[in-house]
Amino acid sequence: MKNRWYITIEKRPRSTVLHLKGLWRLERIAEIELSTLIRELPPRRPLVWDVSEIEGFDSAGVLLFREWYEKSTTLYDEVSVRGYTPKQKELYLLLSSVKGENLSPKERGFFEGVGRKLFNGIEQTVAFITFLGHFFATWWSTLLHPSKIRWKEIAYHLHQSGWSALLIIGLTSFLVGMVIAYQGSVQLAKFGADMFIVETVGISITRELGPMITAIVIAGRSGSAYTAEIGAMKITEEISAMRTMGFDPYHFLVLPRVIALMIALPLLIFFSDMIGIFGGMVASSMQLHISMTQFIDRLYEVLELKHYLLGMIKGPIFAFVIATIGCFRGFQVSDNTESIGLQTTASVVNGIFLVIAFDALFSVIYTEFGL
Amino acid sequence: MIDDICIIQVEGVVTAFKERVIHQGVSLCVNRGEIYAILGESGSGKSVLMKEMILLLKPQGGEITVLGESLTHIGYQEAQALRRRWGVLFQFGALYSSLTIAQNIEVQLKEYTSLSLEMREKLVASKLQLVGLSAEVGRLYPSELSGGMVKRAALARALAMEPQLLFLDEPTSGLDPIGARKFDALIAELRNLLGITVVMITHDLESIFSIVDRMAILADKRVVAEGSLAEVLDSTHPFVERFFKNEYSQKRLKEKVEDV
Numbered sequence: 001m002k003n004r005w006y007i008t009i010e011k012r013p014r015s016t017v018l019h020l021k022g023l024w025r026l027e028r029i030a031e032i033e034l035s036t037l038i039r040e041l042p043p044r045r046p047l048v049w050d051v052s053e054i055e056g057f058d059s060a061g062v063l064l065f066r067e068w069y070e071k072s073t074t075l076y077d078e079v080s081v082r083g084y085t086p087k088q089k090e091l092y093l094l095l096s097s098v099k100g101e102n103l104s105p106k107e108r109g110f111f112e113g114v115g116r117k118l119f120n121g122i123e124q125t126v127a128f129i130t131f132l133g134h135f136f137a138t139w140w141s142t143l144l145h146p147s148k149i150r151w152k153e154i155a156y157h158l159h160q161s162g163w164s165a166l167l168i169i170g171l172t173s174f175l176v177g178m179v180i181a182y183q184g185s186v187q188l189a190k191f192g193a194d195m196f197i198v199e200t201v202g203i204s205i206t207r208e209l210g211p212m213i214t215a216i217v218i219a220g221r222s223g224s225a226y227t228a229e230i231g232a233m234k235i236t237e238e239i240s241a242m243r244t245m246g247f248d249p250y251h252f253l254v255l256p257r258v259i260a261l262m263i264a265l266p267l268l269i270f271f272s273d274m275i276g277i278f279g280g281m282v283a284s285s286m287q288l289h290i291s292m293t294q295f296i297d298r299l300y301e302v303l304e305l306k307h308y309l310l311g312m313i314k315g316p317i318f319a320f321v322i323a324t325i326g327c328f329r330g331f332q333v334s335d336n337t338e339s340i341g342l343q344t345t346a347s348v349v350n351g352i353f354l355v356i357a358f359d360a361l362f363s364v365i366y367t368e369f370g371l
Numbered sequence: 372m373i374d375d376i377c378i379i380q381v382e383g384v385v386t387a388f389k390e391r392v393i394h395q396g397v398s399l400c401v402n403r404g405e406i407y408a409i410l411g412e413s414g415s416g417k418s419v420l421m422k423e424m425i426l427l428l429k430p431q432g433g434e435i436t437v438l439g440e441s442l443t444h445i446g447y448q449e450a451q452a453l454r455r456r457w458g459v460l461f462q463f464g465a466l467y468s469s470l471t472i473a474q475n476i477e478v479q480l481k482e483y484t485s486l487s488l489e490m491r492e493k494l495v496a497s498k499l500q501l502v503g504l505s506a507e508v509g510r511l512y513p514s515e516l517s518g519g520m521v522k523r524a525a526l527a528r529a530l531a532m533e534p535q536l537l538f539l540d541e542p543t544s545g546l547d548p549i550g551a552r553k554f555d556a557l558i559a560e561l562r563n564l565l566g567i568t569v570v571m572i573t574h575d576l577e578s579i580f581s582i583v584d585r586m587a588i589l590a591d592k593r594v595v596a597e598g599s600l601a602e603v604l605d606s607t608h609p610f611v612e613r614f615f616k617n618e619y620s621q622k623r624l625k626e627k628v629e630d631v
Contacts, residue, residue, distance in 0.1 A: 026494075026533040027455075030485040058533040058565065059501070063493055091564055098497045099506075106510075335514040336468030 002031045009037075015046040021053035024061025034068045038075065047076045052083025062091050063098065124332075131328045135258070138250040153256035154263075161222040161257075162264030166271060168221070172213055173272040177205060177279025185287040194288045198298040201280030206303065206311045210273040212359055215318035218265060219351035223326035226257055227347040230330025231340040239331075249331075258323040265322075266315035273308065310371060314362055321358060322351045377436070378403045378536065378568050379424060384433035386419055393419050394430065395592035406562055406569040406582050411589030412610060417572045418540060420589065424570070425459055425538055426450055438536060455483060457536040458529030462544060464521040466513040472499075472524045473509030476531050483532065498527040502557060519550045523557075530561070537561075539571035543578055551575060555582045580623055588614075 006024065010017040024032070041047065049069060054061075073079045084092075108116070142148055184200040230253060233239050239249050277299070284290045329347035333339050379401040386394040393416040401407045409417045422428040424437060426445075435442045440453050466475050476495045480486060486494070496506055502523040513521060522542065529537060542558065543551035555575075559582045562569055573579065579586065579600065586603060588596040588611055596606035604615055604624075614620065 026480075026484065029490070030487075059497055060490075060494055060533055063497055064490070067493075087564070087566075094564070095497050095500070098493060098500055336512065338469035 003033060003037065006032050007034070007037070009041070011042060015048055016041050017048045017050055019050045019053055020065070021055065023055055024057040024065065026058055026060040029060055029064045032064060038068060038072055041076070044077065046078035046080070047072055049079070049081045050083045051081060051088065054088075057088065059091060059095060062088065062095055066092060066095065127332065128328055131331065132324065134250055135254055135324065138248065138255055142251065142255060148251070149259075150252065150256045153252070154260045157257050157260030158264050160225070161218065161261055162268060165218060165221055165264075165268060169214055169217055169268050169272050170275045172217055173205075173210065173276040174279035176209055176213055177201060177276035177281075178283040180204060180209070180276075181280035181283035182287060185284060189288065194290065195294075195298060197280070197284045197288060197290065198295055199302050201277060201284070202299050202303040203307050205276040205280065206273050206308045208311070208359070208363075210276055211269050211311045211314040211318065212355065213276075214265065214268045214272045215314075215322065215355040215359075216352055218261070218268065218319070219322045219355060220348055222261060223322045223347050223351040224344050226323065226326030227329040227333075227344045228340060230327055231333030231343055234331065234333045235335060235337065235340070254324075254327045257327055258320060261319040261323040262316045265319035266312055269312060269315045273311065306371065310362075310366060314359065317358060318355050321354045325351045325354065376403050377401060378438060379407075379570065380434075380436040381420070381424070382434045382436075384420070384423065384430045384435060386416065386423065386428075386430045392592060394433075396433070397589070397593055398433075399587045399594050399597055401568060401570055402585070403568055404562070404566060405584040406558065406571070408579055408583040408586040409570065409572050409589060410574070410579070410586055410614070415589040416592070417589055421538055421540060421570070421572055425457065426454065455479070455532050456534055457538060458532065458534035459538045460522070460525050460529045460540065460542060462540040464513065464525035466521060466525055466528065468513050471510055471512055472504075472516070472527075475513070475524065476509075476528045478528075479532050494531070498530055499524075501530065501561070502527045503553075518545050519547070519554075522546065522554065526557070530565075533565075535567055537567050537569045539569060539573075541572055541574065543573065543575045548577075552577065552581075558582060576620055576623060 006020060006022045006028075008019045008021070010019060022028070049065075049072075051065070057065075069079070069081065181197060181201050184197050185194070188194055188196050188200070230239070230249075233253075239253075242249055242252060281292055281295045284295060285292060326347050329343040329350070332346075333343050377400040379399075381397055381399045384394050384397040386392070386397075397416075397420060409420060411417050419428060423430050423435060423442075426442060429442075438453065438456055440449060445453070466472070467478070470478065473495050476498050477491055480491050480494060484491075495509060499506055499509055504520065504523050504527065508516070508520065508524065513524070516524060522545075526539075526542075539558070543554050546554060555578050558569060558571075561567065571578075571583075573583075583600070585597070585599055587594045588603060588606070588608065590608060590610040595608040596603045596611055603611060615624070
């Protein structure tokens with residue numbers, strides 16, 4: 001107990017005097033503990049708080065003093081204070097109406113939480129449908145007046161989301177192509193069907209893996225960027241500023257991003273297909289000793305154009321999903337910084353999930369039509 | 372209350388961003404217990420100077436001493452200790468947007484002291500009361516407050532650690548005239564009550580006439596005048612002439628003299 005630095009008790013025959021001393025400041029008051037001390041004073045004797053020896057105080061110290069002073073008035077009959085300065089009294093009076101209240105946000109019950117989640121989900125769905133409606137209205141009006149298309153913004157986003165992504169897409173696709181060829185070659189070699197590695201790599205890359213890998217990388221790369229950009233603009237009220245100037249954010253922010261990504265993604269998928277097949281080619285020449293010329297000759301025979309086209313068709317649709325989700329999430333950012341992070345995460349997670357869901361849908365459709 | 376010990380001493384500070392020189396030998400002294408204003412045209416480096424005082428920027432040359440600590444070679448531990456002894460009110464509040472007002476005020480108490488929850492709640496309530504906000508405001512988030520309330524809440528947060536020194540960046544900017552005067556009165560009251568020293572950047576003539584004890588005028592990359600209003604008015608520097616000797620200031624000044 002460090003109490004003795006802050007208080008000494010003087011027991012007189014007719015009264016008890018508590019001499020307060022030292023620094024009654026915020027950084028010290030955790031050391032002052034009077035609860036046992038105050039109960040063990042001689043009962044039925046007037047109690048005097050002498051504060052004249054206090055060397056320094058602040059409002060935290062005054063609050064602490066008030067707490068114990070008031071407690072002592074309930075325990076003892078006669079309590080008085082002496083030796084205070086006018087300033088101490090002023091501060092005491094100012095703080096005398098302070099009540100400690102629990103000001104933390106109200107906790108939610110289980111059912112309230114579930115209810116809120118449900119309504120939140122409905123709200124988000126409605127908001128997304130509204131967003132899409134607004135988007136298509138803007139799209140339509142732009143198609144009617146092609147001169148209004150923001151070519152400069154589209155070019156900028158083509159560069160940002162397309163050209164700048166080439167390296168990472170190339171690297172990922174190359175590795176995936178190699179992995180497919182390696183895994184396939186082990187199984188095919190068992191049957192002596194080495195040459196079928198060309199079908200395995202060629203068809204799986206063009207139909208499925210190329211589009212999917214590209215879309216997933218782009219959802220992580222550009223979807224998140226769109227959300228963060230638009231979200232930051234929302235927090236700094238730039239979007240409100242645009243609206244007041246008559247610049248429709250859908251026209252200036254959303255449309256260029258969506259159009260740019262719908263152009264960029266198919267091009268990236270083409271690139272990914274090429275590099276992926278090349279990766280498979282490298283791996284099969286290493287593993288199965290199929291020369292590159294053999295590989296390409298066989299590729300001409302087995303890889304029908306339809307496989308490539310069926311993969312390519314997915315491009316604009318994936319792009320549309322990623323870009324609209326990214327922009328929508330950006331607009332959903334509310335006015336605190338934490339929500340940028342939450343919305344960006346949601347943007348990427350939703351984007352990737354929807355890409356995979358749409359891919360599954362395409363598979364079903366292709367199979368049903370026997371493609 | 373005002374004794375002549377420099378609680379902040381700035382000596383020959385030189386600041387430059389790349390080739391652009393902002394300060395070329397700025398010197399000033401803030402006395403304990405006074406309300407000290409830093410004035411100057413926009414771009415004269417007022418905010419930069421304040422940032423240097425609160426360890427957000429390092430000057431290229433010169434020496435700054437705050438609360439007896441020289442900032443030039445201050446170690447990490449000393450700097451952290453020093454940071455708890457001052458409060459800063461940023462121009463736009465800079466309240467943490469993901470925390471409620473009460474949590475904003477409480478955050479340092481929670482991190483740096485071992486006070487009980489009950490005591491922390493009391494301290495938060497006392498700070499809210501001190502700046503004239505109702506306890507209910509503590510439950511709200513910064514985005515739910517008006518501009519004036521944000522300033523008050525940010526002031527409450529700046530006061531949370533019972534600082535000896537308070538830095539205010541344009542405390543009355545963005546407030547309506549009545550709100551601004553109330554804020555001035557609040558600052559003066561806090562100074563009188565808690566005995567803190569206040570350093571503020573301001574353009575507000577009313578604040579300068581009513582609550583500021585001493586001031587420094589930054590112009591031409593240095594302090595061209597320092598002292599009380601009367602002392603500063605003796606200066607013949609063009610900025611002082613423009614700022615104080617226009618029609619409006621003259622009229623207000625006359626009123627002030629008559630009041631006294």
